[in-house]
Amino acid sequence: MITTTTPRRTARAAALLGALTIVVGTSLGSFPAYADEPGAPPAATEAPKVDLVLDGSGSMRTMDIQGKSRMEVAQQSIKEVIDALPDETEFGIRTLGATYPGNDQKEGCKDTQQLYPVGRTNKVEAKTAVATVRPTGWTPIGIALRAAAQDLGTGPTTRRIVLITDGEDTCAPPDPCDVARELASQGIHLVVDTLGLAHDDKTRQQLICIANATGGTFTDVRTQEQLTKRVKQLVNRAQDTHTIAPAKVAGSEKCADAPILTPGVYTDREKFSEHRVYRVPVKAGEELRASVSVTPDRAVARDYGVLLQATDSGGQELVRGSDAGSGRTDVASTGVRWSAAEDDSSSASASPSKGSGSAADVRTVCLVVSNSFAAQAGVQADPGLPLELTVDVAAASPAPDGPAMGLGRGWILLGVLTLAGLLAGLIFGWLARWRIAVWREN
Numbered sequence: 054m055i056t057t058t059t060p061r062r063t064a065r066a067a068a069l070l071g072a073l074t075i076v077v078g079t080s081l082g083s084f085p086a087y088a089d090e091p092g093a094p095p096a097a098t099e100a101p102k103v104d105l106v107l108d109g110s111g112s113m114r115t116m117d118i119q120g121k122s123r124m125e126v127a128q129q130s131i132k133e134v135i136d137a138l139p140d141e142t143e144f145g146i147r148t149l150g151a152t153y154p155g156n157d158q159k160e161g162c163k164d165t166q167q168l169y170p171v172g173r174t175n176k177v178e179a180k181t182a183v184a185t186v187r188p189t190g191w192t193p194i195g196i197a198l199r200a201a202a203q204d205l206g207t208g209p210t211t212r213r214i215v216l217i218t219d220g221e222d223t224c225a226p227p228d229p230c231d232v233a234r235e236l237a238s239q240g241i242h243l244v245v246d247t248l249g250l251a252h253d254d255k256t257r258q259q260l261i262c263i264a265n266a267t268g269g270t271f272t273d274v275r276t277q278e279q280l281t282k283r284v285k286q287l288v289n290r291a292q293d294t295h296t297i298a299p300a301k302v303a304g305s306e307k308c309a310d311a312p313i314l315t316p317g318v319y320t321d322r323e324k325f326s327e328h329r330v331y332r333v334p335v336k337a338g339e340e341l342r343a344s345v346s347v348t349p350d351r352a353v354a355r356d357y358g359v360l361l362q363a364t365d366s367g368g369q370e371l372v373r374g375s376d377a378g379s380g381r382t383d384v385a386s387t388g389v390r391w392s393a394a395e396d397d398s399s400s401a402s403a404s405p406s407k408g409s410g411s412a413a414d415v416r417t418v419c420l421v422v423s424n425s426f427a428a429q430a431g432v433q434a435d436p437g438l439p440l441e442l443t444v445d446v447a448a449a450s451p452a453p454d455g456p457a458m459g460l461g462r463g464w465i466l467l468g469v470l471t472l473a474g475l476l477a478g479l480i481f482g483w484l485a486r487w488r489i490a491v492w493r494e495n
Contacts, residue, residue, distance in 0.1 A: 109151020
């Protein structure tokens with residue numbers, strides 16, 4: 054749609070755009086992914102690792118995807134994925150419900166096998182192994198996820214499980230959602246992505262729950278092309294995410310015994326309506342930048358919020374940031390910025406000693422993460438909700454001290470620019486009327 058604007062409206066729009074540009078430009082800060090300092094997340098030294106878990110239960114015989122059975126579609130897609138595997142990716146395959154043909158549910162619910170070990174892939178051997186799978190038994194998703202986590206091992210890098218299934222777990226306990234939360238709470242940097250070949254609500258909700266618990270994704274698959282494309286994306290994503298492994302940290306209830314954080318990315322677990330406290334040393338002339346994200350990985354009540362506060366060691370608030378939701382998002386996040394002024398008298402009082410040396414100028418800032426999440430009826434409270442905390446300490450920006458940037462950080466510049474736009478519009482309108490009057494006289 055094409056709209057026509059008057060000079061007056063154009064001036065107002067320009068004023069507003071200019072003001073917003075300045076405000077946003079002076080408000081945003083950058084956060085480093087990692088810092089090579091003591092206490093910072095370790096640098097990744099491993100290859101990306103992916104374990105694909107294939108459902109081999111009897112229902113995979115169903116022929117409802119483009120005239121083929123679900124198993125045929127999955128096998129063909131996996132073969133194409135194997136052909137396209139990056140050389141550096143360590144890839145493995147595990148099955149569930151694919152080897153026990155009997156009717157004993159107790160035995161069938163133990164049925165998970167490592168079809169191809171995680172490691173450098175011989176593509177011919179891997180594709181041959183996939184071709185041998187036949188739909189057979191039950192659907193023990195929970196124990197298969199635990200076994201896949203063991204296949205991948207532990208280490209500093211993020212690992213991915215890609216689950217392809219057409220139904221919900223028929224063997225609980227263990228409930229696969231609880232298993233996913235259990236794995237996530239162990240701090241082993243594990244992400245589970247789920248792909249559903251069936252489309253009923255119960256299966257979809259279970260697969261979404263598994264993915265949410267570990268920060269993964271869920272895809273409702275309708276065609277073979279869609280399945281192939283999505284699995285390739287997830288395998289390739291492992292190359293991008295395997296180095297992004299936040300360091301595990303445990304916040305405390307009080308600032309005095311809170312862990313000291315250096316610039317980096319950290320992960321923790323926070324219970325419903327809990328406070329978690331961390332400490333960050335900030336020198337005079339430096340600026341603290343921090344952000345936090347909390348993920349509701351299970352059913353929570355509507356109307357929730359996340360609060361991040363920076364306080365001094367005595368509990369006096371320095372700055373705060375907050376975010377609120379109503380159940381329509383899968384993450385709540387906020388951030389803060391705070392500069393340590395060199396002439397701040399309270400900074401001196403917080404110093405360990407007064408004298409020569411940089412130690413006298415260090416101020417300890419307490420970062421307090423709080424949430425107002427509440428679990429829905431019947432939902433387990435443990436482990437706590439996953440949170441990710443990003444911390445950076447950089448040279449303080451001189452912008453707040455400069456008159457021009459000081460205007461840009463508030464409403465004054467916006468008012469000035471708006472007034473200028475209005476005056477320009479009035480002048481233009483007056484000139485237009487004067488020209489029309491002259492034209493009529495002549």
